[in-house]
Amino acid sequence: MLRVEKLEKRFGGIVALTEYYVQIEQGELMALIGPNGAGKTTVFNLLSGVLKPTNGKIYFQGQDITVKRPDQKAKLGIARTFQNIRLFNELSVTDNIKVAFHMHMGSGLWPTLLHLPRFRRTELEMSRKVDEFLDLLGLQAVRNELAKNLPYGTQRRVEIARALASAPKLLLLDEPAAGLNINETESLKNIITRIHKEYGLTILLVEHDMKMVMAICTRIQVLDRGRVLAVGSPAEIRSDSRVIAAYLGTGNGSGSA
Ligand SMILES: Nc1ncnc2c1ncn2[C@@H]1O[C@H](COP(=O)(O)OP(=O)(O)O)[C@@H](O)[C@H]1O
Ligand SMILES: [Mg+2]
Secondary structure (H helix, E strand, C coil): CEEEEEEEEEECCEEEEEEEEEEECCCCEEEEECCCCCCHHHHHHHHHCCCCCCEEEEEECCEECCCCCHHHHHHHCEEECCCCCCCCCCCEHHHHHHHHHHHHHCCCHHHHHHCCHHHHHHHHHHHHHHHHHHHHCCCHHHCCCEHHHCCHHHHHHHHHHHHHHCCCCEEEEECCCCCCCHHHHHHHHHHHHHHHHHCCCEEEEECCCHHHHHHHCCEEEEEECCEEEEEECHHHHHCCHHHHHHHHCCCCCCCCC
8 A cells, every 4th residue: 555665754854764665565553652752743744645755765655655645645545644633723613624535525615515516416425524624533513513613522522523434545653642531532542443453454553652552553664763673563563672762761561652
């Protein structure tokens, strides 16, 4: 599904990422972990097209997408959430999801919000999908609330619903559990597992919550200071001495950065 070779990103003199590689198979749920500043979000920015690499190649389903724009990559099936939530604050939960839908289908923001006639047929089909995502993410009770009035944990779930609305093949989740309490994190864990299984999605997850990562991911890649430090199963990563030294610290595999 995704193959990345020798990816590099420099910001002036700063090397944010170098010699980065990854290969993700269809249907995998893989984690990308590492200390703050390791380059995790930079990887997502390069994969989603927000940034252009200074070197290296990105292949998605065999196609070279290294320099494609974010909208082109979204059309091909790469969706992401952001470490810092980006919702339309003045729109309801439902409209936030609908806008993502229409952007994906190329019909744009205003026809969606104005309910223009030529969009009514797709509107029906879309409403069904929106309902499905509201159910899946436990958002039915707040469907008409403005995004800005929602608690942080709920906004995070709206972000995931928005990403799903673009019918992705590869979903990139950037610290979805950041700022969530224990109950919210547990429910998020179940949601990610369900999305992965029910939609057969390929997922790359950046997350500091090691308990969650170890529980749901089959493979983990560790980044440290812009370089790949290790790739392996949760058991391999947990017992890798370089990883313990660089990241896990205590070595019990359940700490957070
Ligand atoms: N737009 C940018 N301009 C300059 N430096 C950046 C930019 N984005 C990230 N960096 C730098 O790249 C490094 C990796 O950052 P980032 O990918 O955000 O790390 P992580 O997500 O793992 O915490 C950091 O040193 C950060 O300061
Ligand atoms: Mg980050």
